[in-house]
Amino acid sequence: MKIGVLDIVADAAYESFANLAMGAYYRRQKGQLGPQFVVVWCRQLGHDVSYAVYAGHGDPLSLLPDDLDVVFISAFTRYALLAYALAKRYRQAGVRTILGGPHAKAAPLDSARFFDVVIGDCDRELLDEVLKGPVGPGTVLDSGRPLTDIPSVAERAAELDQTTRNPGLPLWRRMIHLLASTGCPYDCNFCSDWNSRYRALGTEQVRDDMRLVRSRWPDATVIFSDPNFGVRFDQTVGAIESLAPDERPAYVIQCTLSVVKDERLERLRATGCVYLAAGVESWADYSGKAGSAGKQGREKLEQVCSRFEAIARVLPGVQANFIFGVDQDEGGEPAELIKEMLRRLPSINGEINIPTVYGGTPLFDQLLREDRIVRGMPYALYRPPYLTMTLKNYDPLDYFSQLIDIQKAAFSARSFRYHLTREAPAYLKAYSVIRKATEGAEQIRGLRRMRQAFLQDPAMGDFYAGRSTGLPQLYEAALRRLLGRHRELLCDEDIRPVLA
Structure with missing residues (x-):
């Protein structure tokens, strides 16, 4: 059987210097692990498989052969409408369509309107069943099993060569995505991994994958895609420690502050x-994973600042992730605490997130019951700076005003100067400086456009109150910009999501 695997990691071409600088090289290397696993499994099952990553340029249909029997598409929710449009085109050509990846798990019923098969959690056994047997259009499947068969770097080497070509620029590095674990021990109500069982990979596979990355791609940095790296710290980091120093590639992790104890920082470095x-x-919730259980507000600020300061003394790159506008946030204090932390610690990169709720999570179910999810919001706008839900304690004008001030602190001139002059590997310094110099201005412009639209366009208030199903002008313009010619393949009914 001839199978194509398409991983959608962007839905629009570069529109600004920020996207050009940060995206021209970085986007193509954001290929997800799941589609690469599917490629390996298809090969093992004896199929002829082609793989491509669509990063926003050109025609995505041109990336795969014309004579496919099956196409497997993977996409995040923000790229779902492009996936839907492509599925329509493939179905018209008689190609069987399968959707996997984060959006398939978050919105299976909506996705089933466009795909023959929608797969949530997938493994080789389920993929084999789907490819062998007749499955009716709109079928939703899930393995119901934890993923135990994780293809190695050696098995994914051809796909990694394809997506991580180094353009020869001294400040850029290849990025190789690995897993050291699956699942997460925490049950944050907004997270898609809230009910997934944590499982650490065997030390032998972690060690062998890291060794092969260093030998085959000496200029590579490993990006660990674990939801929570190092829960079994001694086992995971011990596997890396068992390698000789010249066998260890540089690596990036996402973890909870509760994992990063003082005695572990030097081992990471x-x-x-x-x-x-x-x-x-x-500042008022999710404190357990931040290592500040029972603390809120300023008390939590002091605890968290102390931890990030200790990390920044040891590691060259540190990022703090915030969500502003959760139900526990109220008044001006949450924003002021974020700004104070960013001012006190110019060494960290602050990532400020707008609350965005995805299907399959307890928070989604709660907000759907409370009728606080904007039912007409297209999935393509499930990204900053757009609001996909009604905030509990902020009206939009106040919210966006405070968010603009936060972003000004995150991308301040003082922070830019710090990252420009600090001691760090050249590629890390380049990442931080380019991001500080360009991305901040772009984000603030987007937030100002949102605030202006709420101030001047009555259609925005009608849309969020449910009095109108028509998209406000700002949102329709954004859809056309993001989807380009593919917008014409989707009618108004197509872009209005099925949420229940």
Whole structure:
């Protein structure tokens, strides 16, 4: 059987210097692990398989052969409408369509309107069943099993060569995505991994994958895609420590502050960790994973600042993730605490997130019952700066005004100067400086457009109150910009999501 696997990691071409600088090289390397696993499984099952990553340029249909029997598409929710449009085109050509990846798990019923098969959690056994047997259009499937068969770097080497070509620029590095674990021990109500059982991979596979990355791609940095790296710290980091120093590639992790104890920081540095991202989330909630259980507000600020300061003394790159606007946030204090932390710690990169709720999570179910999810919001706008839900304690004008001030602190001139002059590997410094110099201005412009639209366009208020199903002008323009010619393949009914 001739199978194509298409991983959609963008839905629009570069529109600004920020996207050009940050995306021209970085986007193509954001290929997800899941589609690469599917490629390996298809090969093992004896199929003729082609693989491509669509990063926003050209025609995605041109990336795969014309004579496919089956196409497997993977996409995040923000790229779902492009996936839907492509599925329509493939179905018209008689190609069987399968959707996997994050959006398939978050919105299976909506996806089933466009795909023959929608797969949530997938493994080789389920994929084999789907490819062998007749499955009716609109079928939703899930393995119901934890993923245990994780293809190695050696098995994915051809796909990694395809997506990580180095353009020869001294400041850029290849990025190789690995897993050291699956699932997460925490049950954050907004997270798609809230009910997934944590499982650490065997130390032998982690060690062998890291060794092969360093030998085959000496200029590569490993990006660990674990939802929560190092829960079994001694086992995972011990596997890296068992390698000789010249066998260890640099690596990036996302973890909770509760994992990063003082005595572990030096072990991370010594084994090659160059960048660590950890969640602060909210000042009034999700404190357990931030290592500040029972603390809120300023008390949590002091605890968290102390931890990030300790991390920044040891590791060259540190990122703090915030969510502003959760139900526990109220008044001006949450924004002021974020700004104070960013001012006190110019060494960290602050990632400020707007609450965006995805299907399959307890928070989604709660907000759907409360009728607070914007039912007409197209999935393509499930991204900043757009609001996909009604905030509990902020009206939009107040919210966007405070968010603009937060982003000004995150991308301040003082922070830019710090990252420009600090001691760090050249590629990390380039990433931080380009991001500070360009991305901040673009994000603030987007937030100002949102605030202006709420101020001047009555259609925005009608849309969010459910009095109108028609998209406001700002949103329709955004859809056309993001989808380009593919917008014409989707009618108004297609872009209005089925949420229940």
